Amino acid sequence: MIKVLASAALAVGLSLSASAADKLLYELRTYHAEPGKLDALLTRFRDHTCKLFEKHGMTNVGYWVPVENKDNVLIYLLSYPDKAARDAAWKGFLSDEDWKKAAAASEVNGKLVGKIDELYLTSTDFSPGFPGPANSGADRVFEMRTYTTRDGLLPALHKRFNDHTIELFKKHGITNLGYFKLNEGQPDAANTLLYFLAHKDQDAATKSWTEFRADPVWVAAKKASEDANGGSLTVLPDGVKNVFLKPVDFSPVK
The missing domain is CATH 3.30.70.100 (Alpha-Beta Plaits)
Structure with a gap:
């Protein structure tokens, strides 16, 4: 049920005005990579994490690194139908055997993340919102x-x-x-x-x-x-x- 709701949010919620978007819970997460580990962290997200997030009902909204990334951070935004869906999704993700294997394999030479910051957000009434998955065709x-x-x-x-x-x-x-x-x-x-x-x-x-x-x-x-x-x-x-x-x-x- 969670996956169905998240898929609906991906298809329509992110492309609508805030009247729809503010029903979603957003989570802004900042990962502080260990020295020299940012590329490995990005590889893990690219090859495993994002797909497993989707599997467990999370909507991937956007992933960024600072233009001047002196602190080796990855910043990303997820969305969920509500807090209960968020908690259920993370519980399923963290207990997923595919995730455990991917995490273990990526950390053979040490952990990739030293610190994680989290913020829980709701759209304002005037928020245009993010579009659905889209590439502008330029290096924005x-x-x-x-x-x-x-x-x-x-x-x-x-x-x-x-x-x-x-x-x-x-x-x-x-x-x-x-x-x-x-x-x-x-x-x-x-x-x-x-x-x-x-x-x-x-x-x-x-x-x-x-x-x-x-x-x-x-x-x-x-x-x-x-x-x-x-x-x-x-x-x-x-x-x-x-x-x-x-x-x-x-x-x-x-």
């Missing part, structure tokens, strides 16, 4: 951005994105993908917006951001929202963080 660069607001101002930030920011991103050649809020119970869940963008390439990203920040409509919208809320919506000085990502060869979305 992706961008993951995390905003931490001052206490109580996440709704104001959501409103600014919904009313202004998303359309201005489009105007300046930036592709909007998934926009997420953190599920309750996680650190800073009430104050965090995490989202993904795509750009034609790194130069295009620089050009788009420069033009966006200088756009009079954005300048006015930003000022109005800050005037109404007593200053910057995000905490200063580091309430906005970003990392540029490139998709790996087996990522459903490129």
